[in-house]
Amino acid sequence: MSDATGKRWVFFLSDRTGITAETLGATLLTQFDEAEFKQSTLPFINSEDKARAAVEYIDQVAGSSGLKPIVFSTTVSDEVRVILRGANALFLDLFDLFVPQLEGELNVKSMHREGRAHGIADRDTYQIRIDAMNYALNHDDGVGEDGYEDAQVILIAPSRCGKTPASIYLAMQHGVFAANYPLTPEDLENQRLPRILEPHRDKLYGLSIEPDRLHHIRSERRRGSQYASLPQVSFELRQAESLYKRQRIPSSDTTNMSIEEIATMIMQEKGIRRRTF
Amino acid sequence: MSDATGKRWVFFLSDRTGITAETLGATLLTQFDEAEFKQSTLPFINSEDKARAAVEYIDQVAGSSGLKPIVFSTTVSDEVRVILRGANALFLDLFDLFVPQLEGELNVKSMHREGRAHGIADRDTYQIRIDAMNYALNHDDGVGEDGYEDAQVILIAPSRCGKTPASIYLAMQHGVFAANYPLTPEDLENQRLPRILEPHRDKLYGLSIEPDRLHHIRSERRRGSQYASLPQVSFELRQAESLYKRQRIPSSDTTNMSIEEIATMIMQEKGIRRRTF
Structure with a gap:
């Protein structure tokens, strides 16, 4: 996979549709339009196997493009996230950053349950x-x-x-x-x-x-x-x-x-x- | 404004439509369904005056409900955000949390320009x-x-x-x-x-x-x-x-x-x- 475009890869990664990650990432990236981005969504990353495959893919892109990819992630499972964090990328996860503050204020533990937003509930x-x-x-x-x-x-x-x-x-x-x-x-x-x-x-x-x-x-x-x-x-x-x-x-x-x-x-x-x- | 429902107020606040803040907040809140929430969107908060009016409203809600509101915010202007941070609420801003990491990785300053996502561009x-x-x-x-x-x-x-x-x-x-x-x-x-x-x-x-x-x-x-x-x-x-x-x-x-x-x-x-x- 050779990529001579000089564009930075951005992945939107989720255990569900990836729509929240896309919305989040799109809003943030609009603040950086000097840089050019190549965007890709990896939805339904809901098992450790799929997480490992995603990491492999991201690492391949990192290697061939020579630029560290950016990953916007909304993945509920801690086990999946541990694997994803190992990717050669800037890994930005919504739950990592916000859930601790919400747990503190609400004084309850979050449920770590996937498939809630945009989901069958x-x-x-x-x-x-x-x-x-x-x-x-x-x-x-x-x-x-x-x-x-x-x-x-x-x-x-x-x-x-x-x-x-x-x-x-x-x-x-x-x-x-x-x-x-x-x-x-x-x-x-x-x-x-x-x-x-x-x-x-x-x-x-x-x-x-x-x-x-x-x-x-x-x-x-x-x-x-x-x-x-x-x-x-x-x-x-x-x-x-x-x-x-x-x-x-x-x-x-x-x-x-x-x-x-x-x-x-x-x-x-x-x-x-x-x-x- | 009396509120005897015992529900926690959640505000989605933005200088534009509030859709990113809603998406972000909805995804996070689904991890806390023991708590019940009363949700409201405050769009187009794009001036210091409007920010002050929003803070006044949030503080009023905080006072009458007896529970600190949660604010999910996507507001680009630093001046507006300084005012919003003064509200009696748990203030969670997308740009506060993610932009510094992106600036570090991309090695450029963000543009602090409003109205980009879902916008005229x-x-x-x-x-x-x-x-x-x-x-x-x-x-x-x-x-x-x-x-x-x-x-x-x-x-x-x-x-x-x-x-x-x-x-x-x-x-x-x-x-x-x-x-x-x-x-x-x-x-x-x-x-x-x-x-x-x-x-x-x-x-x-x-x-x-x-x-x-x-x-x-x-x-x-x-x-x-x-x-x-x-x-x-x-x-x-x-x-x-x-x-x-x-x-x-x-x-x-x-x-x-x-x-x-x-x-x-x-x-x-x-x-x-x-x-x-």
Whole structure:
């Protein structure tokens, strides 16, 4: 295995999916973007044999790249961790660093039990998320309007401003029931809310985006169309923002926001509680 | 604010969305389920004023609950962190604990720049995830079969075994292009793959589930129907598992797996690289 890229290897290692290790590592590595990293996840390292195989692999990479790899680990078993610590790497384990302080404060021993986070214990959370996702899919783009009583939020915006991804992310990550409804050029012209939304006024949240970006997004769908033209999207967005203001509907310009930020912003402004705690 | 529940408060605190802090904290707290926790996220704590307001709130909770709150924090600014450390709480900060070790190994100073993870720098990642999600939505449940060349994986299973949530999760979390295709009772009877899937045989992954659970899920949709009956679901699942075996299609029983685990398992078995690194 030769590696002449000069990149530093980073491993996300876990006895389960590795998602926590990835999240942790990604957040930390963003603070070091001078360095370039080559990333790999090693999930389901839940036995001493698998730990030894992982160490062998990491050591091989260390040898051929000439740079000590960095390992972000979330592994509950002490026996597994002892083996992993032997790797030729900077070994950073979440449990090593935080559990002693938590044990001290809570005055109990931790359970050293694997497979808890993102795991089978989460049956209720799982069901909430699946229900929320089904809700989002069944109440997408103005469909299923007889089910708005169950919505925690109804996103409104002109076509292609990101209503669907935001609704699905709210469901998937936070278990929030989110519907979405498109504002048509007619709604925007009249500066009136679609009548079907009137009874649910307090659930509405408006999305906006920069005209250039929406022009680009719509052009990918229907290049050269009136629908995608810059004058048309500029008009729709200006009217949408004026409608939000006039109707006192909270809203965000999502141009420079990630999907996580959009979801968090909506939940904060609408006072929505996560259902996945 | 009186709180007679005897529960310990846990805060997830961040200059951005709080998702990293939540993930980190959730993983650690699962090791302490004797204790009961009351959880709250304080996002966008990105100024000294907001930090002071957060400390005030945490101190109020500490006073009224009589138990020192636990704070999981991911806050980049040193100035903000100095203030937060003053709270009457067990303050556990990701950057405090990991950054010094990373700086040592990488031999560079960290940037102390906020808003990197899940942030605007991730425009490419954002677009990959949105494209992947649109792909999943447009290739759900056997629709859009002319686009299977672009699939990284095609999930197959009898109705309601969890194909849609798994496809969307793969897209949202990992940027993976996942289609899914339902196996009909006729496909299962004949033990043949639907012809449309033949050219994409190496992309197939089968899902299965315990009969009782599928009976329950289908009953929520059509109670008392033949479709939901235990004999019918048992037949379909037995035939599906036999089809997977006969056609050498890798598969998993997802009954006791979380959606994260299902996604990770599929990616590992099919050798799919994340596109969101």
